[in-house]
Amino acid sequence: MPSMTTPSQSRPHRSWLGTAVLWMRRQRPKWLQISLALGIVISLIALAVPARALQVRLSPSNPQLGDTLSLVVQQNPTLSSTPTVKMGQKTYPTFVRNSGNFRALVPTTPLDKPGTLQIQVAGEGEVKNLAVPLRNRSFPTQRIRLSGAAGAEATQQELDRVAAFKALETPEKFWKGSFLKPNSGRISAGYGIRRYYNGVFAKDYYHRGVDYAGGMGSPVVAPAPGRIALVGRVSQGFRVHGNTVGIDHGQGVTSIMLHLSRIDVREGDFVKAGQRIGAIGSTGASTGPHLHWGLYVHGLSVDPAPWRSQGFD
Numbered sequence: 001m002p003s004m005t006t007p008s009q010s011r012p013h014r015s016w017l018g019t020a021v022l023w024m025r026r027q028r029p030k031w032l033q034i035s036l037a038l039g040i041v042i043s044l045i046a047l048a049v050p051a052r053a054l055q056v057r058l059s060p061s062n063p064q065l066g067d068t069l070s071l072v073v074q075q076n077p078t079l080s081s082t083p084t085v086k087m088g089q090k091t092y093p094t095f096v097r098n099s100g101n102f103r104a105l106v107p108t109t110p111l112d113k114p115g116t117l118q119i120q121v122a123g124e125g126e127v128k129n130l131a132v133p134l135r136n137r138s139f140p141t142q143r144i145r146l147s148g149a150a151g152a153e154a155t156q157q158e159l160d161r162v163a164a165f166k167a168l169e170t171p172e173k174f175w176k177g178s179f180l181k182p183n184s185g186r187i188s189a190g191y192g193i194r195r196y197y198n199g200v201f202a203k204d205y206y207h208r209g210v211d212y213a214g215g216m217g218s219p220v221v222a223p224a225p226g227r228i229a230l231v232g233r234v235s236q237g238f239r240v241h242g243n244t245v246g247i248d249h250g251q252g253v254t255s256i257m258l259h260l261s262r263i264d265v266r267e268g269d270f271v272k273a274g275q276r277i278g279a280i281g282s283t284g285a286s287t288g289p290h291l292h293w294g295l296y297v298h299g300l301s302v303d304p305a306p307w308r309s310q311g312f313d
Contacts, residue, residue: 054126064135066303074101083123107297110206139192155237165230174250175224178311185214208301209294216289242284258292
């Protein structure tokens with residue numbers, strides 16, 4: 001016959017189960033308290049250590065060839081080290097702003113290929129990759145015939161001094177707001193023009209600035225504040241640039257004024273926006289009286305128009 005479990009045999013098992021259930025019921029409030037305490041601790045930790053999202057603001061949002069790109073880098077909390085901005089093989093310096101964030105200026109030129117620019121921004125262990133579309137732009141073509149002094153080749157001293165000037169990256173930012181027009185004359189040759197010289201197309205050439213057809217001797221003024229970092233004269237071997245003044249606006253931004261008839265400043269002078277620095281002439285490789293204003297960002301010639309219309313504060 002099958003065995004039977006008597007009431008006396010099942011009683012110990014029921015007694016143990018009941019005791020366990022009773023113990024768990026008694027502990028339940030404590031577990032709730034512990035869970036609540038853990039939740040509060042986790043919330044406090046989350047508040048104390050906010051997300052470190054690297055944020056980059058780009059302008060203009062739809063750039064074209066010749067534009068200067070402005071990348072403002074910020075992070076929460078504020079970056080404690082200087083971020084880096086890299087495009088291709090070139091790393092561009094970033095400079096801290098009054099607001100505590102950083103800004104890098106990245107130049108583009110007519111010799112760049114339109115398409116997508118790959119820009120990498122890194123800071124505080126984070127990396128952000130940007131794909132920036134660069135629009136094409138049509139530049140006119142000009143034919144120029146040079147002869148005599150206008151067709152002379154540059155001297156090595158002239159080239160070396162100008163190259164050293166364009167490579168300046170002074171940490172201070174001297175300009176504020178939009179740049180001024182350096183002469184009241186009309187624009188006779190715009191930025192980016194491609195040229196034939198004496199019938200030969202200059203493949204790697206584009207007009208690195210803007211020409212103003214002011215009258216001989218008309219005033220040339222500083223387009224923005226800065227320090228005079230270059231004064232070159234025909235008598236010093238400036239055969240192509242002619243009498244030249246270079247202004248360091250800071251943070252890799254420089255202006256160069258060519259073909260002057262007179263120079264009214266000295267190297268080391270600090271000039272204000274609108275201050276007279278010289279006068280229009282036709283010295284160097286020039287076919288007639290005019291001012292050539294070249295604006296450079298980290299050594300590359302950029303279109304001055306956006307700097308005059310909206311500025312880069």
